[in-house]
Amino acid sequence: MTTVPYNPAAFSPAIGTGSFSPAPYNANPSPQGGSGIFGSVPGAVQMPQPFQSLGSVYPNLPQTNTAMSGDILSNLTGQVSPATQTAIYDAGAKFGINEPINLSPLSLGETDTSLENMGLKEFSGALPIVSQTQTVSPQVQAQVAQYNAEMAAAPNPNEAGIAGLAMGALGLIAAL
Amino acid sequence: MATNYNPNAFGTNPTLPSFAPNAGYNANPSPQGGSGLFGAVPGAVQMPNPFSDLSKVYPNLAASNTAASGDVMSNLSGILSPDVLNQIQTAGAQNAFSQGLSGSGFAGNELLDAVGQASQQEQSTGEGQYNTVIPQITQSQTVAPSTEAEIAESNAISAAAPNPTLSGLANIFGDLAGFGSGGGFGGLSGLFGGGGTSGGAFGTAGVVSPDNWSSDILNTSTIDANTDMSSFDFSVD
Numbered sequence: 042m043t044t045v046p047y048n049p050a051a052f053s054p055a056i057g058t059g060s061f062s063p064a065p066y067n068a069n070p071s072p073q074g075g076s077g078i079f080g081s082v083p084g085a086v087q088m089p090q091p092f093q094s095l096g097s098v099y100p101n102l103p104q105t106n107t108a109m110s111g112d113i114l115s116n117l118t119g120q121v122s123p124a125t126q127t128a129i130y131d132a133g134a135k136f137g138i139n140e141p142i143n144l145s146p147l148s149l150g151e152t153d154t155s156l157e158n159m160g161l162k163e164f165s166g167a168l169p170i171v172s173q174t175q176t177v178s179p180q181v182q183a184q185v186a187q188y189n190a191e192m193a194a195a196p197n198p199n200e201a202g203i204a205g206l207a208m209g210a211l212g213l214i215a216a217l
Numbered sequence: 218m219a220t221n222y223n224p225n226a227f228g229t230n231p232t233l234p235s236f237a238p239n240a241g242y243n244a245n246p247s248p249q250g251g252s253g254l255f256g257a258v259p260g261a262v263q264m265p266n267p268f269s270d271l272s273k274v275y276p277n278l279a280a281s282n283t284a285a286s287g288d289v290m291s292n293l294s295g296i297l298s299p300d301v302l303n304q305i306q307t308a309g310a311q312n313a314f315s316q317g318l319s320g321s322g323f324a325g326n327e328l329l330d331a332v333g334q335a336s337q338q339e340q341s342t343g344e345g346q347y348n349t350v351i352p353q354i355t356q357s358q359t360v361a362p363s364t365e366a367e368i369a370e371s372n373a374i375s376a377a378a379p380n381p382t383l384s385g386l387a388n389i390f391g392d393l394a395g396f397g398s399g400g401g402f403g404g405l406s407g408l409f410g411g412g413g414t415s416g417g418a419f420g421t422a423g424v425v426s427p428d429n430w431s432s433d434i435l436n437t438s439t440i441d442a443n444t445d446m447s448s449f450d451f452s453v454d
Contacts, residue, residue, distance in 0.1 A: 066263060066265055066266065066270070067263045069260075070259070070260025070261055070262055070263065071260045072252055072257030072258060072259065072260050073257065073258040073259070073260055073261070073375060073376070073378075074257070074258065074380055075257070075258045075378050075379050075380030075381055075382075075383070075384075076258075076376065076377055076378060076379060076380065077379060077380055077383065078379055078380060078383035078384055078387055079379050079384070080377055080378050080379030080380075080384070081377040082377055083370075083373035083374045083376065083377040084373045084376065084377065085373075086366060086369040086370050086373055087369070088366075089362035089365040089366055091355070091359065091362050094359040094360065095351070095354065095355050095359055097268075097359075098268045098279070098282055098354060098358045098359065099282055099285075099286055099351070099354050100282065100283050100286045100287075101286050101287075101290055102286075104290060105286065105289060105290050105293060105347065108290060108293035108294055108343075109293050109343070109344055109347055112293060112295070112340045112343075112344065113344070121333065121337070122295065122337070122340060124293070124294050124295035124296065124336065124340060125295050125333050125336040125337050125340065127295070127296065128295050128296050128297055128332055128333065128335075128336035129329045129332050129333045129336070131296070131297075132297070132302055132305075132328070132329055132332040133325075133329055135302060136302075136306065136325070136328060138325035138326075138328065138329060139325075140325040140326055142326070142329055143326055143329075143330070144333075148326070148329075148330045148333060149330065149333045149334045149337055150330075150334060151337075159341070163341070163344050166344070166348050167344060167347070167348060170347070170348050170351055170352055171351075173352070173355075174351050174352055174355040175355075177362045178362065178363070180363075181362050181363045181366055184363075184366060185366050185370075188366075188370050192373070198379070202387075205391070206387070206391070209390070209391045
């Protein structure tokens with residue numbers, strides 16, 4: 042079976058460059074001649090890659106996801122995030138503060154429970170966004186898989202066509 | 218004393234130009250003559266490029282994306298800018314002054330607590346911005362995966378379609394043979410598909426019930442691109 046190459050780069054700018062093809066969209070594709078007398082089995086369709094597509098127009102997507110995931114995880118575990126800890130240490134160095142640094146949630150006016158609750162809210166808000174924008178929905182996955190399964194199981198058009206011709210010839214002979 | 222209303226005293230209403238934003242779109246395309254006797258295989262559909270389209274009407278889109286990404290990333294990192302740090306320090310000093318305290322403002326840990334709170338706030342801001350910006354960019358600048366898959370499937374089917382002329386001629390031959398045989402085999406019309414699903418007489422369904430396919434498919438005189446394959450029973454026995 043012929044595999045239809047799915048190449049998002051052919052249709053999207055390179056990752057992080059934000060460049061684009063100036064070619065206008067062809068809304069009137071020209072007809073094709075067809076694939077022989079019996080045709081062939083349609084090629085398999087590759088799974089879309091929305092993460093790569095979004096990353097091609099939104100720079101630093103993986104790093105951004107990592108940063109957000111880290112922030113949320115810290116809150117979920119009721120801890121001050123490493124990013125905040127870094128900010129505190131940096132500020133301490135900048136202002137020449139030599140006192141022991143308190144990194145407990147209470148120092149931020151929070152409790153571990155309030156941080157956890159905040160983390161749950163953030164987690165609930167972020168997950169659907171990331172899921173819907175950067176992963177393929179199960180429905181589309183199933184649709185592509187079903188299509189590919191049907192194409193993979195299709196009969197050989199040439200053999201089927203020849204068999205049909207043979208049946209026609211037999212019918213003609215029988216009639217004569 | 219009553220004053221009569223005189224609209225001219227306030228000027229005349231401006232005459233607005235007629236505005237029909239979609240007037241240029243032809244909603245009534247003319248019929249076409251068709252593509253030869255047997256038709257042709259539909260052409261491959263190009264993948265849309267919404268980023269490119271948007272860039273043509275919204276200047277500096279790529280640079281804006283980069284800037285937005287940088288802003289969100291900066292907030293998520295929780296690292297305070299020197300300006301913010303100075304503001305916190307100044308606020309501490311003003312607070313101390315207002316309370317009649319001497320010294321430079323916040324005590325050391327108070328200052329760092331304020332920094333930590335500001336950092337935490339920036340991260341929350343960044344998460345909110347991410348949740349707003351990412352869906353907007355996705356919807357406005359990328360093609361939905363479902364659309365990608367639909368186009369790929371359509372193009373794959375068209376690319377595999379038989380040559381309509383050749384298959385049309387073969388179908389004519391098949392019909393003649395079927396006619397000559399008294400229709401015993403139901404003719405061969407449509408055996409070779411017709412520009413849509415290929416796979417000839419036996420279709421392209423993945424699972425065809427042996428008990429059903431002969432009755433459902435072979436007894437159907439015409440199977441071509443316009444045939445509704447869902448009408449067949451492809452159930453597994």
